[in-house]
Amino acid sequence: MKRFFLLLLLFCSSYVSVAQVIDSSFYLNINADSVLRIKNLEPYVTLHVDSLLSYKLEINKNQEKYYWFLKNSPVGLKINKNDGLLTFKAEKSYFLSGRLKYDNEYKVALSVQNLNDPAERVDTSFTLLFYNTEIIPSRLKPTVTNSFFVDEGDTLSFKIQCDNGSFPIEDINYISNYAIKSSTPVTKCGDDFTWVIPFDFVRESDKDKMKKVQLNFIGSNKFQSRDTARIEIIVRDNINYPQQMLDFSLLQQEVGKYITQLKSSFRIVDKKIKKTKSTRTVFDLTSATTVLAGTVVSSMPDASSQPAGKILPSVGVALVPVKEATSPVSVPDQNSASLIRSSIKRLEYLLFENRLVGDRDPEILNKSRKLKDELKQTQVQLIDIPIAEEAPNEKEVDEYFNNPQVNKKYKAKKN
Numbered sequence: 001m002k003r004f005f006l007l008l009l010l011f012c013s014s015y016v017s018v019a020q021v022i023d024s025s026f027y028l029n030i031n032a033d034s035v036l037r038i039k040n041l042e043p044y045v046t047l048h049v050d051s052l053l054s055y056k057l058e059i060n061k062n063q064e065k066y067y068w069f070l071k072n073s074p075v076g077l078k079i080n081k082n083d084g085l086l087t088f089k090a091e092k093s094y095f096l097s098g099r100l101k102y103d104n105e106y107k108v109a110l111s112v113q114n115l116n117d118p119a120e121r122v123d124t125s126f127t128l129l130f131y132n133t134e135i136i137p138s139r140l141k142p143t144v145t146n147s148f149f150v151d152e153g154d155t156l157s158f159k160i161q162c163d164n165g166s167f168p169i170e171d172i173n174y175i176s177n178y179a180i181k182s183s184t185p186v187t188k189c190g191d192d193f194t195w196v197i198p199f200d201f202v203r204e205s206d207k208d209k210m211k212k213v214q215l216n217f218i219g220s221n222k223f224q225s226r227d228t229a230r231i232e233i234i235v236r237d238n239i240n241y242p243q244q245m246l247d248f249s250l251l252q253q254e255v256g257k258y259i260t261q262l263k264s265s266f267r268i269v270d271k272k273i274k275k276t277k278s279t280r281t282v283f284d285l286t287s288a289t290t291v292l293a294g295t296v297v298s299s300m301p302d303a304s305s306q307p308a309g310k311i312l313p314s315v316g317v318a319l320v321p322v323k324e325a326t327s328p329v330s331v332p333d334q335n336s337a338s339l340i341r342s343s344i345k346r347l348e349y350l351l352f353e354n355r356l357v358g359d360r361d362p363e364i365l366n367k368s369r370k371l372k373d374e375l376k377q378t379q380v381q382l383i384d385i386p387i388a389e390e391a392p393n394e395k396e397v398d399e400y401f402n403n404p405q406v407n408k409k410y411k412a413k414k415n
Contacts, residue, residue: 037059039059042055050090050091053090057079057084065115068084074128077108095132102132105129109125137227138221139162139165141162142217142229147233160193169219170221176215180213183195183196209236210235214232214233239360239362251368252371254375270406344401354367
């Protein structure tokens with residue numbers, strides 16, 4: 001019996017030892033570091049300009065079997081594919097050329113992979129930020145000079161560019177000494193300022209027929225640090241050709257209409273003169289015939305006819321006052337006809353001489369002024385001339401005015 005208990009005790013001791021070994025082995029397998037991971041990765045890295053970065057990344061396994069690589073890395077950032085050594089030299093030339101920017105967060109994708117087992121891989125990322133203690137101010141740079149000339153009616157357009165320094169310009173606005181507005185929005189770098197300069201912007205009272213517009217473009221960054229670009233625009237007085245062309249056309253029509261009315265008046269006056277002349281001619285022929293007949297009758301041998309011959313010359317003489325009373329000499333009408341005719345010729349000559357040369361005739365204002373002045377002067381000079389109330393037929397009055405027989409009467413004659 002004693003021997004049995006000793007064997008039982010020995011068996012139990014052996015079982016406990018084996019169980020402890022099994023439990024210990026199981027515990028070691030469960031807590032083994034078998035998952036690939038990077039041990040010393042910094043999620044946020046800040047570098048100063050002209051500084052150096054040399055940082056070796058480590059994993060929890062033998063690095064000889066693993067491959068390192070980067071994605072979306074900024075210029076200059078490199079990693080050794082074999083040992084995970086991360087290097088970077090933040091040269092200032094990168095920032096001056098615009099390839100790198102200050103205060104801009106670069107998210108870099110980092111990966112490490114087993115060369116033999118592609119499934120064993122770690123993909124992660126970190127953020128890289130560059131800063132500079134030397135602050136380079138940002139400047140506005142319009143694509144025009146500080147002062148230039150433009151004319152009324154022109155369309156002014158230029159771009160507002162920016163020379164960005166440490167902190168880029170984020171907002172742009174502008175003010176001016178006159179109420180002008182760009183037809184395109186100007187709020188950021190690269191926007192165009194466009195202004196259609198209206199006619200009559202320059203007043204008659206402005207010195208030298210020019211007006212100066214002061215434009216101030218103000219750009220600000222996120223810290224409300226501002227830069228101002230000043231531009232002086234000198235607007236010169238210019239001819240409003242579309243409006244002046246319309247006014248000149250209306251003026252030509254008005255002068256042409258007035259010439260037609262004058263030709264109609266000339267026809268009325270000339271016909272009146274012609275009628276008076278015909279009447280006086282009849283009286284003159286009658287008087288001459290009567291005198292001649294009296295002379296012939298008085299010389300006849302018949303004594304009874306001699307008294308009649310003495311009376312007939314007196315009748316011819318008596319017809320003269322009747323002629324003057326019935327159809328007096330119309331000197332004013334003749335003068336009026338000559339004056340109307342000369343006025344028509346002068347207006348037609350001015351219309352011909354002041355024709356426009358193209359759509360942008362530089363003398364359009366002078367030509368318009370000459371026509372207006374001559375039209376006004378003629379209307380004042382002929383203010384007492386009766387104008388036909390009915391609308392005259394332009395073709396008929398032209399034919400009458402240019403009739404060779406009519407022209408012959410008013411043509412200058414040699415002495």
